[in-house]
Every structure is written in C-alpha cells, then in structure tokens.
Amino acid sequence: MDLQVLRWMGEAVERTTQGQNDKRERVVKASRDITINSKKVIFQVHRISKSNREEVLEKAEKDLAAVTDQYISRLVKELQGTDFWKLRRAYSPGVQEYVEAATFCKFCKTGTLLNLAEINASLLPINDPSLEPLQINVLDYLLGLADLTGELMRLAISRISDGELEYAEKICRFVRDIYRELTLLVPDMDENSDMKKKMETMLQSVVKIENADASNSWLTFLSKPSVCSSLQEQRLA
C-alpha cells in the first residue's frame, strides 16, 4: 500500500470537500440574513390599517427591494452558479421566507398572487450575466406560499377587529383558493413531509379566518336595527 498515493488522494478530496463545506456555511449564513430581513418586511406590512395603508406598503416595498438588492444578491454571489440543487437545503429556508414576504406585499398592494415567473423575473437583474442565474424553484415557491397563508390569517383577524370586514372576506377567498390549489400539488412534490405539515397548519388558518368572518357576519346581521327589533319582539312575545 502506497502511503504517498493515499496522501495524494486525501489532498485532492480535501480541496473539494473543504471548499464545499466553507461555501455551504456561507450560503447558510446568507440564507439566515434573508430570513431575518424578510420577516421584518412582513412585520412592516402587518402595521397596516385603514388610515396608513399607502405609507406602510410603500415602506414595506422599499424594505423588500433592499432585501433583494443586499441579501439575495449576496446569496447569488456565494452560490456563484454552483449546482443550485446541491446546496438547496442550505438556502431553502431563506428563499421560502423571501417568497412569503414578496407575495404578502403584493397581495396587500393589489390583492393578487405574485407568480413564480414574476419573482424570478425580478431576480434577473441582480444575477451576474456571465453565470447561470439563480431562479427560485417551484418547491421553494410553494413552501413559501404555504407560509403566506399564516400571515394572511393574522392580517384577516386584525382587519376584522378594525372593522374592515369586506377586506377580510377577500383574504378568506384568496387563502381558500391557495389551499385548494395546493392540495392538488402536494402528492407530486419532491419531499412532501414538510409540505404535509404545512398543509395542516394552513387548514387551521383557513378555518380560523372563516370562523372569525362567520361570527362577525353573524353579529353584523344581528346588529341591524330591523333584525334587532324583530328579535326582541319575538322574545317578548
């Protein structure tokens, strides 16, 4: 057995695995920064109320653009066109959170769903044209959407307590649509144990919005003067 050969092998392998481990660490770090800053965007959107709508959303969009420019572009730089699938586990959490923040902003602004193609198109400018561009894959997009429903639930509840019932109902329809569409996709997803868990949470969110909506419509109905008086008459009778 030639020890020299082994040494050589060790060094060759070392160069590749060590480089990859370092890279993985940096990618994980970049992903964590994206997560933190995307969460800030989401909190910003939650500050929305009837009066300050425009201003809050404007700030949120500016923050989101900053996340794209600073943190996503750093992730792109760290990845440097390596195999996106190989390091997916390392950056997936951050990308999911980013999808969540971007779609949340878009929904509050226009009431529509931000498509994957639109997100990916917005990422193109920050990519180095000489390298293969980072494009968010379907799986991360869908996982991000699943988290979005949780944020929408919180938004719906706060809208109801603010008295914006129609808006809450709009959210409710939107979340239901997402939930319904996702139920069809889950069986086909790559590793769907994660997604299955998210689906359960999502159903809970849908139910919570529906219940809040329902109890409110019920109370609104009862508080109408005509209903009130007729009920009281019935009670007296």
Next chain:
Amino acid sequence: MKSVFRNAYFTLSRSLNPNSNPKFPLSLFPVCRISAITASPSSSSCSNIRNEKFRLFSATSSDSSMTDGGASSYSSSSVEKQFEHFRVQLEQSGSLRERIRAVATAMESAIRIMHSNLLLVHQSRPVPEILEKVKGQIAVLKELFHRLGEILRECPGQYYRYHGDWRSETQTIVSLLAFLHWLETGNLLMHTEAEEKLGLDASEFGLDIEDYLVGVCFMSNELPRYVVNQVTAGDYDCPRKVLKFLTDLHAAFQMLNLRNDFLRKKFDGMKYDLRRVEEVYYDVKIRGLTASGDSTGDQGTQA
C-alpha cells in the same frame, strides 16, 4: 378531519364571545342567542345554530363578491393557470423520479447477487474464482448506470435534485468494488478508477465524492471479519497486511475536514474496525504464529 371541525366549533364559539368585539353591547348577546333558537322551530341543538351561522356567512360572502368585482379583486383564473402549470411540471418530475427508482431497484438486486458472491471470500475461496463470478454483475451495474445517465440527461443541472434516489446503492457498489480491488491488488480503489469501472464520466454524470468516501468506509467494515477468517484458514500474514492498509486509510481520512454528517459518522466507526484488526494481529503475533522479521518488509511468513 373530525378534530379540525371540533376545533372550528370551539374557535367559533369562542369568537362569538361579545367581549372580543366592542361594537356590540354585552346585553345584546344573550338575547340574540335565545332568539336564534326560538326563531327557527327545528333548531334545538348547537349544531343547528352552527349550520345557521355558516349559511349566513356564505350568503354574505357571495353578496360581497358580487359587489366588489372591481379591479382590486384578484382573478382566481390566473391563480389556477399558474398552478395548472406547476402541476404539469411536478407530474413530469414525479414520473422522472419513478423511472430513476426503477433503475435503483434493479441496481439493488444486482448488488445483492454481487455481495453474496463476494461473501465466498470468507470461506477462503480463491480470489480469481470470485472475480470471475462477480464480473458479470459489474457489467450489469455499468449498464444500469448508463441508463441512469440517459434519464438524467433529460433534466440537465438537476443531478442533485434526484441524487438521494440512487445514493445508497452507489455507496454500496463503491464499497464492493473497493473491496474487490483491494483483494486483487492490495491497493485502494481510487475515485477515478471507480468511475472508470462503472463507466461514469465526471464531466457529465460523475461519482459524487462523498458517495465514494462513504463507500470506502463501508469497505473497512468488512475487513475485520475477513482477517479473522483468513487467520482461521491459516493465512497468518493477512492481519499485518490489512492492518497496514487500514492504518494508512484511517490516516488519510483524518486529513479530511469533515462536517458533522453521515460521512463523519461512518469515518468515526472506522477506528473500531482498526482496533479489531489490531487485536487479531496482536493475538497472532503473541502466539508466535507470525515471523518476527516482518519489520524488514513485506516478506510473507510461513508459520
């Protein structure tokens, strides 16, 4: 599903608590509840009240959807279109994965035959005879890897998306090949040699380095048993050869900076193999079964 509904009911009844909604005076609530029961003659249970509320809710929601059909409301058809597209994409990747798994299953059965043939080495069958038997299976595996490469060519750049589906098979194959190679030559099977044997090409469909290293770790698990059986069969020089090989291998691995994962765990197991071989070597030596002159080189011993 049932529990979801139960939760739904609890949340509902909790959210009906008028305290949570300042718009309605406290006194109104009991009135409402009583009159709701008396209003519809058939409703005498909680579930009926619940139905009533859901009906009410759906009525109002459809009302509002008719009214706010302006530019601000989103169109569910564009959502549907995107998801339809995703469904097609995911179905394609799903069927691709099924084909990959089919190949992996075929690999597994070839591996099993190869492994059972290789086990004959513990019964001191001559190595050339075993090599002859195993050769056929290597050809089969080569063909299967070729097929796998063809499938992956359909989805360029997604090697690591599906990697997990043939990973453990590849590791086992490397371990068997490395063991064979060692029996044949007494040397370690190199990464490039392994690729060559399996007809792989690093530029296109290569052998992942981690898979190769894990395979080598698997091989070291086989060695202690081999040493014991060789000694039983009367080959007293075998422990020395194996010990040298394993010590070198362990030293080479130690130079790697491994992160805390599966490979690291496998490597940590290697020192137990090393110790068992050391023990066998010690036993052989202390009984005087091996010639004392082995420090001079690789001179075989006739005890």
